Amino acid sequence: MGDEQVAAPTKQRRISQRGIATRERILEAANRLMFVRGVNATTLDDVREASQTSKSQLYHHFADKQELVRELVKYRGALVLQRERAGLERLRSFSGLVRWRNALVQANSLNNGKYGCGLGSMAVELSDQDEQARSMLSETFAAWGKLISDGLHRMRDSGALRQDADPEKLATGLMAALQGGYLLANAAHNVEPMEVALDMALDHIKSFLSEPSGEPTR
Amino acid sequence: MGDEQVAAPTKQRRISQRGIATRERILEAANRLMFVRGVNATTLDDVREASQTSKSQLYHHFADKQELVRELVKYRGALVLQRERAGLERLRSFSGLVRWRNALVQANSLNNGKYGCGLGSMAVELSDQDEQARSMLSETFAAWGKLISDGLHRMRDSGALRQDADPEKLATGLMAALQGGYLLANAAHNVEPMEVALDMALDHIKSFLSEPSGEPTR
DNA sequence: GAAGGATGGGACCTTGGAGTCCATTCAGCG
C-alpha cells in the first residue's frame, strides 16, 4: 500500500538492452507455459527454467508472481490485439469475416481444440481472484470487440450491411460465440463446436446483409 | 493403478446414514467455495472449515484433492443437468426458449455476471490438467446439448421449426453463446454480454421458425 | 581504471497446504 513514486519520478532505474531482453525472455516463457498449463498450475521455477534465467532475475524484473501474471495479461493482450488488428483493420466485406473465421479455426485445429483462447482462459482463471487482472482483461475484450464493430461499421457505411444492424451487438455476439466455441472445443478436444459457433454468429451477421447478396457462402 | 474390486465386490465398506450426510456436506461446501474462488484457489482447509468437518473426514471420503474435484465435477454436473432438464424437457415452442433464456440471465444478473457457469469455469480450469475431469465435463456438456437439441427436435417434429433446421448444430451454437456470454459477463462483471449473446443465438434459431410466426418477441 | 549500479547465479529460508496417523466416540448387532 505504498504510494510508489507519486511525487519523485526522478529515481527511475536505469535499464539496459540486456535487461530488457531478459525480461522479455521471462514473459515469453511464462506466456508459453501458462498457455498450456494454466496460470495457477505454472510455477515460477518452471518459468525460471524455461526462460534460462535465475530466481534473482525473476524478482529483479517482477515484484512477485502476481505482478508477473499481470504483466502477462498485458503482454498477451497486446499480442492478441496486434494479431486481430492485422486481420480486422481492413475488414470491409462479409467474405473478410469468413477469412477471419477460417484463420482462427485453422489455428485452433492445430491443437485439436486444446488450450482455448489465451485471453479467455486467463479471464476465467483470474476474474475471481485478481480484480486488477480482470479489469485489464475486460478492457482488452472491449478493444477486441471494437476492432470487430469498427469493421462492421465500415460495412454498414458502405452499404454492405443494412442500417438496422447494430455493430456493437453483433460484435459482442460474435466474440461470445468465439469464446464459447473455444471453451467447448477445449473441453471436447475437438474444434468442431468452435466452427459451429462461429458459423452461427456469421449467419446471424449475414442476416443483416443488404439485399443483393446471393446464395450462402461457407 | 490397483484393480479396485474387479472380482471381489463382497468387501464393500459399510456406509452409514451419518457418513453419507458428511460426504454430502463436504461436496456441498466444496461446490460453494470452488464456485466463487475457483478450484485451484480453494484449499482443503477451506473446505474442511466450511463443511464443519475434519481432515480425517475429507480423507475418509475422498482419496485426495483430485478425487474430491472429480466428484465435484459429477456433483455439479448432476445439479446442472437436473436444473436444465426441468427447464427444457417440456420445451416445445420458441417462447419456451425465451423463458429458459430469461431464467439464466436473471440468475446470473443476481451476481452481476460474476463467477460464470459452474461447468464452464471448471472446464477451463481442469481441461488442461486433469484428463478424466475434462472428459466427464465434455460428456456433461454433450448431455446438456442433447436436452436442448431434443427440445428443438420436438419443435421441428411439431412443425414449429422448419425441416432444414439442424437441431444439433443449433444446440451447439446456443451452448457456445451461453458459455461465451458467461465468460464475457464474468470478465466485465456485467450480465449484458450474456444477454446479447443469447439473443443472437435465439435470433438465429428464430430464423428457422416456420412461416406463420409473427413479429419479434423479446 | 575505478566506482557504482545493472545483471546474474543459486543457495537458502519460510510457509501454506496436501496428506498421515492415532486416539476417541458413535452406532449397529449378536
Add this chain to the structure above:
DNA sequence: CGCTGAATGGACTCCAAGGTCCCATCCTTC
C-alpha cells in the same frame, strides 16, 4: 451389554513453491 467397524477430531509431517539474500560479474560513466 460388549464387540466391531464406521465416523470423527485434530495434531503432526512433509514438501513444493514463493520469496529472500548475498556474492559475483558485467556495463556504463567519469
